[in-house]
Amino acid sequence: MRKAQREAYKARLFGQFAQIGRALAGARRLELLELLAQGERGVEELARASGMSVANTSQHLQVLRQARLVEARKQGLHVRYRLADEKVFALWQALRDLGRDRLAELDRLAAEFFQERHEFEPVTMAELRRRLKEERVVVLDVRPEEEYAAGHIAGAVSLPVEEMPRRLPEVPRGPEVVAYCRGPWCLLADQAVHELRGAGIPARRLEAGFPDWKAKRYPVEAEAGAGKTEQR
Amino acid sequence: MRKAQREAYKARLFGQFAQIGRALAGARRLELLELLAQGERGVEELARASGMSVANTSQHLQVLRQARLVEARKQGLHVRYRLADEKVFALWQALRDLGRDRLAELDRLAAEFFQERHEFEPVTMAELRRRLKEERVVVLDVRPEEEYAAGHIAGAVSLPVEEMPRRLPEVPRGPEVVAYCRGPWCLLADQAVHELRGAGIPARRLEAGFPDWKAKRYPVEAEAGAGKTEQR
DNA sequence: GGACTATTCAAGCACTCAATTGAATACTTG
DNA sequence: CAAGTATTCAATTGAGTGCTTGAATAGTCC
Numbered sequence: 040m041r042k043a044q045r046e047a048y049k050a051r052l053f054g055q056f057a058q059i060g061r062a063l064a065g066a067r068r069l070e071l072l073e074l075l076a077q078g079e080r081g082v083e084e085l086a087r088a089s090g091m092s093v094a095n096t097s098q099h100l101q102v103l104r105q106a107r108l109v110e111a112r113k114q115g116l117h118v119r120y121r122l123a124d125e126k127v128f129a130l131w132q133a134l135r136d137l138g139r140d141r142l143a144e145l146d147r148l149a150a151e152f153f154q155e156r157h158e159f160e161p162v163t164m165a166e167l168r169r170r171l172k173e174e175r176v177v178v179l180d181v182r183p184e185e186e187y188a189a190g191h192i193a194g195a196v197s198l199p200v201e202e203m204p205r206r207l208p209e210v211p212r213g214p215e216v217v218a219y220c221r222g223p224w225c226l227l228a229d230q231a232v233h234e235l236r237g238a239g240i241p242a243r244r245l246e247a248g249f250p251d252w253k254a255k256r257y258p259v260e261a262e263a264g265a266g267k268t269e270q271r
Numbered sequence: 272m273r274k275a276q277r278e279a280y281k282a283r284l285f286g287q288f289a290q291i292g293r294a295l296a297g298a299r300r301l302e303l304l305e306l307l308a309q310g311e312r313g314v315e316e317l318a319r320a321s322g323m324s325v326a327n328t329s330q331h332l333q334v335l336r337q338a339r340l341v342e343a344r345k346q347g348l349h350v351r352y353r354l355a356d357e358k359v360f361a362l363w364q365a366l367r368d369l370g371r372d373r374l375a376e377l378d379r380l381a382a383e384f385f386q387e388r389h390e391f392e393p394v395t396m397a398e399l400r401r402r403l404k405e406e407r408v409v410v411l412d413v414r415p416e417e418e419y420a421a422g423h424i425a426g427a428v429s430l431p432v433e434e435m436p437r438r439l440p441e442v443p444r445g446p447e448v449v450a451y452c453r454g455p456w457c458l459l460a461d462q463a464v465h466e467l468r469g470a471g472i473p474a475r476r477l478e479a480g481f482p483d484w485k486a487k488r489y490p491v492e493a494e495a496g497a498g499k500t501e502q503r
Numbered sequence: 504g505g506a507c508t509a510t511t512c513a514a515g516c517a518c519t520c521a522a523t524t525g526a527a528t529a530c531t532t533g
Numbered sequence: 534c535a536a537g538t539a540t541t542c543a544a545t546t547g548a549g550t551g552c553t554t555g556a557a558t559a560g561t562c563c
Contacts, residue, residue, distance in 0.1 A: 045458075046322060048384045052456055053298035053305075055377055056370050060295030065551080066285035069292065073285075082510060090278060095552060097511055107373035116509055116561055126369045133365045137358045138288050141339035145287055152280045224284055226277075297521075314540060327522060329541055348531060348539055 062106035063134060067091060068099050075109060076128050076250040077182065077221055078189025079121040088183070128250055135222070145224070153229045161246040162217050167192075168257050177213040181231040182220050182249070191249060192219065193258035200227045203234050215241045222248035294338035295366060299323060300331050307341060308360050308482040309414065309453055310421025311353040320415070360482055367454070377456070385461045393478040394449050399424075400489050409445040413463040414452050414481070423481060424451065425490035432459045435466050447473045454480035 062068060070089050074080060080088070086096040100120055103109040110123045122128055138145055149156050170176045171194060178195040180187045187197040198206060200220075210216065216235055220227035228244040235242035245252075253259050294300060302321050306312060312320070318328040332352055335341040342355045354360055370377060381388050402408045403426060410427040412419045419429040430438060432452075442448065448467055452459035460476040467474035477484075485491050 044384065048380070048458065049302060050298060051380055052377070053301045055374050055380070056301050056366055057296055057298040058374075059366055059370055060292060060297070060301065061550095063292030064289055064296040065292070066282060066289040067551085069285045069288050070281060092553075093510075094512090094554080097509095098551085101511080113560080116507095118510065123373060124369070126365070126372060130362075130365045130369050133358070133362045134288055134291055137356070137362050138291055140358060141355060142287050142290075145284070148280070148283055148287070152276065226280065293520095299521085324523075325540075326524080326542090329539095330522085333541080345530085350540065 059106045059108065059130075062103050062108055063130075065099065065102075067095070068103055069131070069134075071096070071099055071103065072108065072122070072127070072131050073221060073225075075120060075122050076131065077186040077248075079119050080185075080189075081117040081119050083117070084185070085120070125254065128254060132251070132254070135224070139223070149224065149226070153226050153233075155233060156229055159232070159243050161244050163246050164252055164255060164257065167217055167245060171258075175213055177211050177216045179210070179216055179218045179231065180220075180249070181218050181227050186221075186249075188262040190253065190259055190261045192252055193260045195219075198231075200231050200234075203231060207234070207238050210235065210240060212240070215243065217243060217245055219245035219252075220248055222251065291338045291340065291362075294335050294340055295362075297331065297334075299327070300335055301363070301366075303328070303331055303335065304340065304354070304359070304363050305453060305457075307352060307354050308363065309418040309480075311351050312417075312421075313349040313351050315349075316417070317352070357486065360486060364483070364486070367456070371455070381456065381458070385458050385465075387465060388461055391464070391475050393476050395478050396484055396487060396489065399449055399477060403490075407445055409443050409448045411442070411448055411450045411463065412452075412481070413450050413459050418453075418481075420494040422485065422491055422493045424484055425492045427451070430463075432463050432466075435463055439466070439470050442467065442472060444472070447475065449475060449477055451477035451484075452480055454483065 067089065071085060074085055074088055082097055082100065083093060085100070086093045089096065091099075100109065100111070104111060104120075107123055108127050109120050111118050111120050113119075167176070167178070171178070178192055180191045180195040180197050181200040181203070183199050183201075184197055187195075187199075191197070196211070198210065218228040218231040218235070220231075223246060225248055232242045232244050249259075299321065303317060306317055306320055314329055314332065315325060317332070318325045321328065323331075332341065332343070336343060336352075339355055340359050341352050343350050343352050345351075399408070399410070403410070410424055412423045412427040412429050413432040413435070415431050415433075416429060419427075419431075423429070428443070430442065450460040450463040450467070452463075455478060457480055464474045464476050481491075
């Protein structure tokens with residue numbers, strides 16, 4: 040094999056991997072991946088949830104699709120996107136966890152925006168799993184309702200954090216409330232814990248989010264009829 | 272927490288992760304990561320192995336260092352770089368494996384440059400591990416000598432693929448020779464197998480490379496005194 | 504079949520990135 | 534301390550990226 044040929048192979052090989060790398064190189068795209076890890080979503084929905092224009096959202100989705108990280112399917116008038124594979128979440132998770140270990144900046148960032156973050160130890164997933172079997176424990180899903188509908192921890196109750204102030208009386212009492220949201224860096228659960236403790240309800244957050252729980256193959260459930268026609 | 276504040280948090284949070292993503296977004300940088308996964312190397316050495324200019328190599332290494340994927344230490348006149356963490360290889364592995372599953376292009380690419388690639392099933396790592404304990408099996412490390420010196424599969428013999436033609440008679444005879452190199456997409460092992468079979472020696476390649484073996488905590492060894500002063 | 508609408512495409516802007524070249528830095532070694 | 538060298542920095546070029554705006558497409562739904 041000639042030298043030039045080897046160079047060409049190398050360039051094309053690593054070029055292919057770099058295409059996936061490029062898809063991970065934009066903050067907005069990572070945000071979309073995190074949202075899609077919660078479940079299948081439409082373009083307009085994703086645009087609203089991320090605060091981007093629809094056109095921009097669509098373009099980022101194209102980049103993710105070209106890298107084969109997400110897949111699209113048409114449903115009625117809408118196009119719904121989802122992660123192409125469980126391994127896509129695994130990749131995002133590997134990136135996320137490497138970031139936690141290596142970028143001290145991140146902890147400072149979370150602390151700056153939510154001081155109380157480190158006052159209480161989060162509940163580990165293994166611990167919650169055990170307590171769900173053995174004890175009575177109240178688990179709150181504080182993500183927006185659509186995400187709860189697309190899938191949630193088995194036994195969890197939906198209480199989106201925006202509705203928390205007026206629905207506080209509904210919170211079932213128990214020895215402790217555990218709140219969770221999208222992932223370890225998502226502040227929704229932290230905010231929920233803040234409000235619950237403010238109302239005198241003992242609460243802590245789960246260390247990670249729903250996609251992490253699902254990836255561990257811990258029990259999940261979905262709203263009946265939420266996915267409409269779950270094709271394929 | 273105000274809306275603008277949430278936006279700022281999101282942007283900075285995902286921005287941090289995107290910085291790591293950007294480091295993975297260039298083919299040359301991925302190539303450097305693959306080389307560094309074999310062991311610690313100097314700048315000039317990396318430049319030679321990758322076919323880049325020294326200045327360009329240095330600049331890419333800076334990008335990797337800013338993303339905290341690699342670390343540098345001075346040794347005499349040289350600066351030696353290494354992966355910052357085992358998790359960095361895990362991330363590269365996740366990217367690589369996702370690529371294999373999702374980019375059909377890759378298989379076509381490898382086949383185009385090395386037609387015989389799919390004629391013989393590669394040996395799995397678990398199988399080689401078992402056979403190393405139970406049977407007599409000849410394991411050839413066909414990477415350049417420095418990489419062998421920095422670490423190799425316990426019991427493997429060094430025979431860089433460039434020297435194979437003239438050192439073929441040295442190859443110890445056995446029921447089968449297993450050749451390995453840097454990773455599943457590295458063609459050095461394929462070329463070695465080609466030459467061995469051409470000489471009538473039964474041979475197959477290992478499915479993956481040395482870093483994968485090491486990550487599995489299978490037994491490895493390093494050349495005595497190869498790492499010079501193995502600090503910390 | 505015609506109106507409607509979710510999504511994508513296309514063009515344009517400011518900005519960032521990859522690679523080259525040549526010079527500067529920092530360190531060792533005699 | 535002076536010479537020498539491995540590495541990094543700085544400046545430049547051309548290509549590529551992210552986001553916006555406005556139009557086109559391709560479907561549904563009545």
